[in-house]
Amino acid sequence: MEIYSTEEQQAEAIKRFFRENGVSLAIGAFIGLGGLYGWKAYNQHQIDTAEAASEAFTKVVESEDVLAKSETLVSEHSGSSYAVLAAFVAAKEAVEKNDLDTAASKLSWAxxxxxNPELQATALLRLxxxxxxxxxxxxxxxxxxxxxxxxxxxxxxxxxGDVYLAQGDKDKARSAYxxxxxxxxxxxxxxxxxxxxxLATSSAV
Structure with missing residues (x-):
């Protein structure tokens, strides 16, 4: 199955997502708080939350039960970028177990x-x-x-093209390819x- 092939572009999108997300969090916190003490308290909360989500994500990746651990992470840190990445990891695990319904559910949620539009596109393509x-x-x-x-x-x-070919419409498949x-x-x-x-060969026969 080609669900996770040729993903250099997606990997770069994920890296870019973290770079952009980190900056936006810092700017948003700075603008949203009026005082130095409020900023420090909010920033510390953001750091604590991010660290907790990061630790939870590490447990997901290292776990022997990725699907269950990912469910916990998503429910407890649904607003974090790590929850999205956990959904990706869980979907891959589900595909490897041929649990396509679960994989589709995880990717839809992601x-x-x-x-991030590129990371969203990655989820949609895998879905x-x-x-x-x-x-x-x-x-x-x-x-x-x-x-x-x-x-x-x-x-x-x-x-x-893959869809049209599977449906038996070789002309549409050829056009899409x-x-x-x-x-x-x-x-x-x-x-x-x-x-x-x-397709060109089969049409010539």
Whole structure:
């Protein structure tokens, strides 16, 4: 299953999310508080909360029961960026266990609860791949139709091609794969060209 393949762009998005999120928290706290003492108290609370969420996330990653630990983290730190990352980790664990319903649920929650558009797009793309694996093709197409940054166009088109191919519509699949190639999708995923070539070969037979 290609749900977690070719993720260099997503990894960079996650790093960028933490950089941007850290700055926005600091600026928001500074603007929202009028006095030095209030600032210190609020800042300490933010630090304590972040440390608690970080520790909880570490426990999720190191746990033998990732799904259960992630549920606890999300319920106790739902507003933190670590809760979103825990949802990603739990979804990956669920996919590996072939628990696609749980994976879809985790990724849906992540997409709905993250503000960073690139990280949200990552959640949506993974959700669409899970939905393809579930043979929920209409849901997958609906997920892919949601607003995402232009930089994700190649991946969106490729998954659309996978959906159309699974539905038996080779013409639409070929068109979607061609759109993905034209969006430089082969730079991160050489298999994309193979998918397109295979369709060209089958149509020539």
């Amino acid at each position: 997409a709905e609860n993250v503000q 669409a791949r899970v939905q393809v694996a579930q043979k929920a093709y209409d849901k997958a197409l609906a997920t892919l139709a949601k607003p995402m940054p232009e930089s994700f166009k190649a991946q969106i088109s490729e998954i659309q 061609q759109s993905a190639v034209e969006a430089n999708g082969t730079q991160n995923n050489p298999l994309l060209q193979i998918k397109l070539d295979d």
